[in-house]
Amino acid sequence: MANIVAIVGRPNVGKSTLFNRLVEERKAIEDNMSGVTRDRHYGHAQWAGKFFSVIDTGGYVTGSDDMYEAEIRKQVKLAIEEADVILFIVDCHTGLTDLDSEFAKELRSSKKPIYVVANKADNQEKSFAAHEFYALGVSDFEVYPVASASGSGTGELLDAVITHFEDEGIEDPDADTPKISILGRPNAGKSSFLNALIGKDRSIVTDEAGTTRDSIHTRYQLYGQDFIITDTAGIRKKSKVTEDVEFYSVMRSLRTLEESDVVMVMVDATRGMEAQDMNLISLAIKNNKGVMIMVNKWDLIEKDHKTMGKIKDDMLEKLGENKWIPIIFTSVLEKQRIFQAIELAVKVYENKTRRIATSKLNDVMLAEIERYPPPAWKGKYIKIKYSTQLPTKNPVFAFFCNLPQYIKSPYTRYLENRLRENFDFEGVPVKIIYKNK
Numbered sequence: 001m002a003n004i005v006a007i008v009g010r011p012n013v014g015k016s017t018l019f020n021r022l023v024e025e026r027k028a029i030e031d032n033m034s035g036v037t038r039d040r041h042y043g044h045a046q047w048a049g050k051f052f053s054v055i056d057t058g059g060y061v062t063g064s065d066d067m068y069e070a071e072i073r074k075q076v077k078l079a080i081e082e083a084d085v086i087l088f089i090v091d092c093h094t095g096l097t098d099l100d101s102e103f104a105k106e107l108r109s110s111k112k113p114i115y116v117v118a119n120k121a122d123n124q125e126k127s128f129a130a131h132e133f134y135a136l137g138v139s140d141f142e143v144y145p146v147a148s149a150s151g152s153g154t155g156e157l158l159d160a161v162i163t164h165f166e167d168e169g170i171e172d173p174d175a176d177t178p179k180i181s182i183l184g185r186p187n188a189g190k191s192s193f194l195n196a197l198i199g200k201d202r203s204i205v206t207d208e209a210g211t212t213r214d215s216i217h218t219r220y221q222l223y224g225q226d227f228i229i230t231d232t233a234g235i236r237k238k239s240k241v242t243e244d245v246e247f248y249s250v251m252r253s254l255r256t257l258e259e260s261d262v263v264m265v266m267v268d269a270t271r272g273m274e275a276q277d278m279n280l281i282s283l284a285i286k287n288n289k290g291v292m293i294m295v296n297k298w299d300l301i302e303k304d305h306k307t308m309g310k311i312k313d314d315m316l317e318k319l320g321e322n323k324w325i326p327i328i329f330t331s332v333l334e335k336q337r338i339f340q341a342i343e344l345a346v347k348v349y350e351n352k353t354r355r356i357a358t359s360k361l362n363d364v365m366l367a368e369i370e371r372y373p374p375p376a377w378k379g380k381y382i383k384i385k386y387s388t389q390l391p392t393k394n395p396v397f398a399f400f401c402n403l404p405q406y407i408k409s410p411y412t413r414y415l416e417n418r419l420r421e422n423f424d425f426e427g428v429p430v431k432i433i434y435k436n437k
Contacts, residue, residue: 011059348427404434
């Protein structure tokens with residue numbers, strides 16, 4: 001991925017605010033509490049006809065033994081290695097601090113272009129105060145005073161940044177890339193799954209629930225096909241969400257669901273499928289997403305040769321009419337069936353985007369309809385003439401008949417079941433509509 005800008009600095013200087021300003025979306029969570037951002041967070045931006053990627057990072061703290069801060073430091077260093085240009089964010093309100101100076105020492109070893117960005121310069125007095133940051137001595141360029149909240153000064157900064165980009169980049173490299181999201185309750189193993197899949201620490205993992213806050217997008221390749229896999233914050237019942245940060249994390253997770261093509265609902269095998277898992281599945285179906293269930297921590301279950309079948313039957317019973325949702329049992333810790341899980345997600349995506357030729361559809365479905373025609377209504381016979389798949393993002397089939405208003409839901413379920421038997425729509429909601437012919 002060419003043209004990458006990393007935003008780095010100590011905690012609570014406004015990195016996420018600048019990130020949101022550059023990508024022109026509220027993608028990163030902003031809060032006055034320090035340490036809100038933990039993982040690397042990617043977005044896309046453009047300025048003066050040049051497109052580039054932006055990485056938001058957590059606040060860098062040196063000399064700390066805190067579990068999160070040590071992991072954040074690793075994530076920041078990875079972002080610096082990956083970037084073409086580094087924006088070192090400092091705070092005009094608090095002025096030059098020891099933490100800024102300590103982090104500047106870390107940056108001096110980098111050969112990348114570094115811009116010192118004096119944020120929160122929301123008046124002339126603060127803009128003049130930005131000159132003290134020249135003392136950091138990490139940049140060959142001038143210090144840029146900006147106010148990320150209002151956008152003041154960001155234009156001059158971007159004019160300078162894009163001079164380091166030789167090509168124009170791609171407007172949105174993820175636009176046509178299939179998107180798979182991992183959702184579930186806190187501490188189900190979502191971040192561990194993503195890290196195991198890509199073979200490196202993309203998301204910070206701890207035993208503490210709520211470690212992931214933002215939705216973390218990662219490009220992944222399988223069989224020559226690119227995918228965007230998104231790790232999300234764990235979703236609890238609304239009544240148990242007490243902090244603003246967790247509230248916004250949950251909102252980001254739900255938004256990720258809406259933007260996905262396939263939703264992997266991760267269930268903790270030690271807890272079983274709970275009401276919140278069912279809510280996520282219902283929400284995915286309501287939004288016409290591909291759905292699969294990934295039962296994790298299978299290594300912690302005492303089992304015999306019948307255990308998997310019994311648990312799967314219990315889950316299918318809870319799913320009711322949605323028995324078309326595939327279920328796979330995994331152990332991320334033991335790397336058991338994790339690649340089969342992503343293969344299943346890919347298969348669900350292929351099913352979601354499958355197009356059935358009209359001639360083939362009618363050959364099959366008209367024979368099924370002839371075998372079991374729609375029940376007559378008040379002495380009137382319903383005749384279905386033909387069917388076709390509509391050009392939509394999700395499988396929608398139109399059946400043309402003489403009296404569409406008299407076809408009831410049991411017959412619609414019959415047609416859906418015949419579609420699923422004859423064509424592979426595992427993991428995909430199928431919609432049927434009737435039109436007058």
